[in-house]
């Protein structure tokens with residue numbers, strides 16, 4: 001069966017999982033609109049790619065952003081929510097501002113963007129919302145109070161929205177990866193091991209995104225959990241948390 005034609009908004013397309021998803025979809029001939037804070041970072045050499053700027057730490061700008069987006073790309077029929085970041089440490093090491101910003105970028109902004117885009121998406125013959133959750137959406141773990149809370153929130157949101165959208169043309173999915181070798185770890189005190197099977201590649205998650213998008217309209221892929229075969233965490237020397 002030929003792949004359905006898509007116009008996909010990829011949030012976080014400048015790096016890691018979002019960039020790999022954007023590349024895979026472009027390779028398949030889909031139209032991709034990439035979002036990051038700095039649109040100049042996109043080298044817009046590909047004729048099917050457009051890059052636009054948005055800062056998810058400012059969620060109140062999202063409704064106007066979404067309205068402009070749907071005006072310019074009325075055919076938009078899928079969104080990959082891969083913008084986010086990690087911050088880890090004991091709860092008492094976080095400032096109140098840091099707590100607020102992590103929840104805002106990893107959860108609230110995604111809820112705002114979904115809220116803003118949903119009415120138009122429901123008018124498409126077939127639409128997908130794909131959230132990038134995490135293993136941290138499945139189980140709380142040490143140093144992860146706020147990050148896990150942001151991902152649990154995202155997963156609960158996706159589950160409830162899937163039910164809410166069941167009678168519409170919108171299919172809601174969440175992908176929960178374990179450690180993926182990306183820039184996510186650049187400012188963290190740990191990273192996945194460098195040995196064979198110790199980290200997922202961003203392309204592994206991109207394949208899961210492509211799989212969800214290729215499923216027929218009668219089928220919703222609820223959740224995909226994937227992990228490195230051999231989980232190893234390496235701690236960097238002298239780097240503080242938070």
Ligand SMILES: NC(=O)c1ccc[n+]([C@@H]2O[C@H](COP(=O)([O-])OP(=O)(O)OC[C@H]3O[C@@H](n4cnc5c(N)ncnc54)[C@H](OP(=O)(O)O)[C@@H]3O)[C@@H](O)[C@H]2O)c1
Nearest residue numbers: 012014015016017036037055056083084179180182183184
């Ligand atoms: N790497 C992992 O091990 C892993 C595992 C499970 C889940 N995840 C999740 O996967 C998602 C993507 O992570 P990644 O590994 O691909 O990390 P990454 O390589 O650091 O990419 C993060 C992306 O998010 C964008 N972003 C960050 N803050 C933003 C903001 N305020 N406004 C708009 N865009 C923002 C970045 O764009 P700019 O900086 O250019 O704005 C970048 O494109 C995150 O939600 C992360 O929690 C990652």
